[in-house]
Structure formats: structure tokens, C-alpha cells
Amino acid sequence: MLRLAVPNKGALTEGAQTILKEAGYRARKDSKELVVVDPENSCELFFLRPKDIAVYVGEGTLDAGITGRDMLHDSGAQVEELIPLGFGRSTFRFAANPGDFDSVADLKGRRIATAYAGLLESYLAERGVEARVIRLDGAVETAIRLGVADAVADVVETGTTLRNIGLEVFGEPIAQSEGVLIKQVGAAETPGLRQLIRRLQGVLMARDYVMMDYDIRAERIEEAITLTPGMEGPTVSPLHREGWVAVRAMVPRKGHQQIMDELSEIGAKAILVTAIFACRV
Ligand SMILES: Nc1ncnc2c1ncn2[C@@H]1O[C@H](COP(=O)(O)OP(=O)(O)OP(=O)(O)O)[C@@H](O)[C@H]1O
Ligand SMILES: O=P(O)(O)OC[C@H]1O[C@H](OP(=O)(O)OP(=O)(O)O)[C@H](O)[C@@H]1O
Ligand SMILES: [Mg+2]
Incomplete structure (x- = not known):
């Protein structure tokens, strides 16, 4: 029996649901359903918060999951990317009031708000930039106006959220993300997982x-x-x-x-x- 984690809400939910349905797996009937048993495909689908999915898969309690690449890196869990899925594309970027900063090096000693502290901290450490990371849950763009941070590091897709609050991106993109299929590092690929991978690759090919x-x-x-x-x-x-x-x-x-x-x-x-x-x- 393949045990698969699927995002239960947020930006990845629809894309994940659609690709699984096209790959022949059972869809959930309504957004309150937490577990779907799919006996025909010998599969159980667990609907979980996208940020928690890497944790469950990393602990080995679930065989595979769909999450964002940024979330995978943020989690620090023992998980690896199997295939990129082509939806939920976004960039992870620094932003601040126009003209305040030019590059990541300018952030030394400053406060940076983010909902992806793990991802941000490893990026800063790799570049030897010591800054204070302010951990928030969401809507981080507001943190500068409210005086909690000097800059933010957040997901940018269309840029509308940043524009609406008068912020501008600066520096190189921190990461590129999209929905990905993950499994625990080193775990064997079961026949059920191999079938899922082949089916998903088939759907992606048919789309492309x-x-x-x-x-x-x-x-x-x-x-x-x-x-x-x-x-x-x-x-x-x-x-x-x-x-x-x-x-x-x-x-x-x-x-x-x-x-x-x-x-x-x-x-x-x-x-x-x-x-x-x-x-x-
Ligand atoms: N506007 C967006 N467009 C495309 N992808 C996005 C967008 N916002 C977030 N994502 C991607 O979707 C994934 C999950 O983001 P999502 O916003 O659903 O989770 P969250 O912020 O933890 O949850 P919530 O917003 O419900 O608190 C991440 O991988 C992210 O890169
Ligand atoms: O560039 P855009 O197209 O405007 O998209 C980016 C926004 O989308 C996400 O927010 P979400 O709706 O998930 O809210 P959150 O910040 O509370 O997570 C993300 O955190 C940005 O705020
Ligand atoms: Mg969000």
C-alpha cells in the first residue's frame, strides 16, 4: 500500500489534486476529507499542511509526498526530490523599501522577516552574512511597515503582493521553487512508488x-x-x-x-x- 502526502490547502493544492487525478488516483470529495483510501491503486492519500509534508516523509511514516521545493529545503528533513511537477512555480526573494538595499551583503546586522527561516538561515550562512532572522507565519510583507523588520525574504510569483505594499525585490533570487514529489533519503522505491513516478512522468509528458x-x-x-x-x-x-x-x-x-x-x-x-x-x- 502506497502512503502518499498531498497538500490540503494553499497554492499547491489544486495542482497536486489535478495531476494525481490525471494520473488515475482517487480525488477527495471535499476539502474537509483528511484521508482518502484508493483500493484500486493500492494507495492511501493523506491531506496535510504543505509545510508538514517533508517532516512526515522524512520520518518515514509516509512513502512519498507532494510539496514545494522551497518547503523541502526549509524543513531540513531527510527528504529528496524525485521529480519536479511543473505547477506552483515561484521564486524566493529578498524585498525591502525601494533603495534601502542592493544585495544580500547589505543585510549584515539587519532584521529579515520570513516564514521560511530554515531556507533563509542556510542561504545567509553559505554567504557568511550575519543577520537577525524574524520568524513569522505569513503575510511577512507587512513586517517592514510595522517596524518588525528591515527586509523580508518571501515567495514571489506575480509580484502583486509586494507592489501593493510598496516593496521592491533586491539581490539575486534566493531559490526557484515548484511542486515536487519527494521521498525519504535512502528509502527504497516500492513498486507502488515506482508506479506513481511513471504515471506522473506520463502526465507531464502528455502536457508537454x-x-x-x-x-x-x-x-x-x-x-x-x-x-x-x-x-x-x-x-x-x-x-x-x-x-x-x-x-x-x-x-x-x-x-x-x-x-x-x-x-x-x-x-x-x-x-x-x-x-x-x-x-x-
Ligand atoms: N502565489 C503563489 N503562486 C505560486 N506558488 C506559490 C504562491 N504562494 C506560494 N506558493 C508556493 O506554494 C507552496 C506553498 O505555499 P502556501 O502559501 O500554500 O503555504 P503556506 O504559506 O505555508 O500556507 P498558508 O499560506 O496557507 O499559510 C510553496 O512551495 C510556495 O513556493
Ligand atoms: O507574487 P504574488 O503573486 O503576489 O504571490 C506571492 C504571495 O503569495 C503567498 O502568500 P499567501 O497567499 O500564501 O499568504 P501568506 O503570506 O499568508 O502565506 C506568498 O507568501 C506571497 O505573499
Ligand atoms: Mg502562503
């Missing part, structure tokens, strides 16, 4: 790739294959027309229009693009 079909003169096939190399290699089948072949290959969704343009230029006809519903890599 499209299927492309086209017809082309046989003498241009090598040029065409350079444009659409596919995964293992494209399928090339004879066409019921002398000197022509049909080609089928998976291509990255991003940039597929350009590939179509380039195929047209070398004489490809009937170029079709279709979405991939599911796949196994």
Missing part, C-alpha cells in the same frame, strides 16, 4: 508534447527527421502514393508551430497536430 503527423517525399525524409526526431525515432510508413511516406512523431508542444512552418518549407503536406491524452514514458 503533442503528436505530429505529416506526409513528405521520401527523398526529404532525413531532413524531416532532424526536425521531428521523436522519442525513440519517428514512425515512418509507406504512403499509397509512389515516392511519399507518412511520418508520426511526438514533438514538444512549445515551438510546434515553428516545426510545422519548417516542415512546410521542405515540402511536407497534411501536417496534423493532436493533443496526447495520456502516455507512459
Whole structure:
């Protein structure tokens, strides 16, 4: 039985729920459900606070979990990232009143408010910057206005929250984050976990790739294959027309229009693009 931790609220909840559903796992019926048993997939889903997930997985009480990469590093738990999941992308950054600071070195001896003290403290230690870290739970952007801190270190996605309170980011980004699948360091991958990984990779692939079909003169096939190399290699089948072949290959969704343009230029006809519903890599 695979025991999996899933965020019960916050920015990662919807993305986690959607990807698991697309991977064939049971969804919870309402946001108050804390445990979902999925006998068909021999899996139990535990809905937990995103920040606690690395702790449970690190202790080995759960086999795997979905959390944010920033939370994984903040926790200090014995967990490792298995695969990035492509949702809940954010940057972790310093911010302050405009003009107050230029770089992390300027923060020496100053107060920095954050809800990710573990992540911030290891970043400062790596750079030899001694500062006072003020631990808050959330809405840390307000700490400067209320005189509790000189700067903040927080999650920035669109930047709207910072703009609304008149703060500006400074220095290099501290970390890039997104939803990730994690497991305990050194723990064996059970068959249930391997199945989950394969299914999630399949969903990500189906999101990132499209299927492309086209017809082309046989003498241009090598040029065409350079444009659409596919995964293992494209399928090339004879066409019921002398000197022509049909080609089928998976291509990255991003940039597929350009590939179509380039195929047209070398004489490809009937170029079709279709979405991939599911796949196994
Ligand atoms: N606005 C956002 N857009 C995208 N991802 C975000 C955003 N805010 C947070 N995240 C990411 O989502 C994860 C969890 O953040 P979330 O805000 O859900 O947790 P939290 O702040 O601990 O909880 P809460 O906000 O409920 O107190 C983190 O990995 C973070 O990088
Ligand atoms: O750049 P933006 O798109 O504005 O997003 C960033 C904001 O989103 C998160 O807040 P959340 O809603 O989780 O509240 P919290 O600060 O209480 O955790 C994060 O802590 C920032 O405040
Ligand atoms: Mg938050």
C-alpha cells in the first residue's frame, strides 16, 4: 500500500489534486476529507499542511509526498526530490523599501522577516552574512511597515503582493521553487512508488508534447527527421502514393508551430497536430 502526502490547502493544492487525478488516483470529495483510501491503486492519500509534508516523509511514516521545493529545503528533513511537477512555480526573494538595499551583503546586522527561516538561515550562512532572522507565519510583507523588520525574504510569483505594499525585490533570487514529489533519503522505491513516478512522468509528458503527423517525399525524409526526431525515432510508413511516406512523431508542444512552418518549407503536406491524452514514458 502506497502512503502518499498531498497538500490540503494553499497554492499547491489544486495542482497536486489535478495531476494525481490525471494520473488515475482517487480525488477527495471535499476539502474537509483528511484521508482518502484508493483500493484500486493500492494507495492511501493523506491531506496535510504543505509545510508538514517533508517532516512526515522524512520520518518515514509516509512513502512519498507532494510539496514545494522551497518547503523541502526549509524543513531540513531527510527528504529528496524525485521529480519536479511543473505547477506552483515561484521564486524566493529578498524585498525591502525601494533603495534601502542592493544585495544580500547589505543585510549584515539587519532584521529579515520570513516564514521560511530554515531556507533563509542556510542561504545567509553559505554567504557568511550575519543577520537577525524574524520568524513569522505569513503575510511577512507587512513586517517592514510595522517596524518588525528591515527586509523580508518571501515567495514571489506575480509580484502583486509586494507592489501593493510598496516593496521592491533586491539581490539575486534566493531559490526557484515548484511542486515536487519527494521521498525519504535512502528509502527504497516500492513498486507502488515506482508506479506513481511513471504515471506522473506520463502526465507531464502528455502536457508537454503533442503528436505530429505529416506526409513528405521520401527523398526529404532525413531532413524531416532532424526536425521531428521523436522519442525513440519517428514512425515512418509507406504512403499509397509512389515516392511519399507518412511520418508520426511526438514533438514538444512549445515551438510546434515553428516545426510545422519548417516542415512546410521542405515540402511536407497534411501536417496534423493532436493533443496526447495520456502516455507512459
Ligand atoms: N502565489 C503563489 N503562486 C505560486 N506558488 C506559490 C504562491 N504562494 C506560494 N506558493 C508556493 O506554494 C507552496 C506553498 O505555499 P502556501 O502559501 O500554500 O503555504 P503556506 O504559506 O505555508 O500556507 P498558508 O499560506 O496557507 O499559510 C510553496 O512551495 C510556495 O513556493
Ligand atoms: O507574487 P504574488 O503573486 O503576489 O504571490 C506571492 C504571495 O503569495 C503567498 O502568500 P499567501 O497567499 O500564501 O499568504 P501568506 O503570506 O499568508 O502565506 C506568498 O507568501 C506571497 O505573499
Ligand atoms: Mg502562503
